[in-house]
Amino acid sequence: MQIDALIARLKEQYPPGKFGSRDPFHVLIATVLSQRTRDEVTDRAADKLFSKYRTPEELACADVRDIENLIREVGFYRVKALRVKEIARIINNDYGGKVPADIEALLMLPGVGRKTANCVLVYGFGKDEIAVDTHVHRISNRLGLVSTKTPEETEEELRRVIPERHWKYVNELFVRFGQDICRPAGRKCDQCPVSELCPDKRKKQ
DNA sequence: AAAACGGGGGC
DNA sequence: GCCCCAGTTTT
Incomplete structure (x- = not known):
């Protein structure tokens, strides 16, 4: 998996918000x-x-x-x-x-x-950390970034797999991607912006 | 490892 | 009407 390409593509799709600027x-x-x-x-x-x-x-x-x-x-x-x-x-x-x-x-x-x-x-x-919720956990496994059963294991693995400069963006990008396209059920692989990077994509149509 | 907390929204 | 949902704590 090419992490840089994945993050870049998701950033295009979901422009990042304001990290570290909220109370x-x-x-x-x-x-x-x-x-x-x-x-x-x-x-x-x-x-x-x-x-x-x-x-x-x-x-x-x-x-x-x-x-x-x-x-x-x-x-x-x-x-x-x-x-x-x-x-x-x-x-x-x-x-x-x-x-x-x-x-x-x-x-x-x-x-x-x-x-x-x-x-x-x-x-x-604005710290470089990874907040793992159910979306991040599910998508990290689907994309083959990790192979884990719990969010704690996922956080630990992601810290090894993803360069630290990307950490703060993971939560927002994966959550929005997870609500929008890569949903728990009924995923829309035909509309997925990173399907060519995904080992778990469903065949189109 | 599993239960419990809970109203809102999608279908 | 039924089922799932940006978790954490307690059993």
Whole structure:
């Protein structure tokens, strides 16, 4: 597999967004809300929440019931409301209101696993890391970049296979490609921009 | 390794 | 109406 060609082609198809230019705290909270939830729904809920509570301090003092009502549509809203408030409290009390740019510190926060922590590092701080979700996991296997069973193994393998300068782009590019073309079921190989690089493409028509 | 949390959207 | 979905935690 020619990684450079793959990344270049996906970048043509899906122009990269603004890495490291978003408020890390907003990235952190929005990413927790996004877990097992579609983007459009997440964005609506995050807008409601942030228009009322903008900073870690404000959110740490918010009524959990009010947070629940603002984010209800994302699902898992009770546990997510508790986690969001607790994360805000910890960021406010232990880190002076600034999200730490440190994977180990991020992983200690409730509701933050490797995917969420790496998203904060990539989208909030512009770090060269790989955030592996189900799309990245599925597509990495289909493209033959890895042969793995869990997202953790996929992250480990991708760090060996993909040059570090490409890492930060992997999540956004693969996710958009995965929603658009290389879907879990009903993949559109006849419209695929990288089908000639794919060992697992279905025969056309 | 598997269950549990959950409302929204596609078909 | 049924099934899947930008995960993480707990059993």
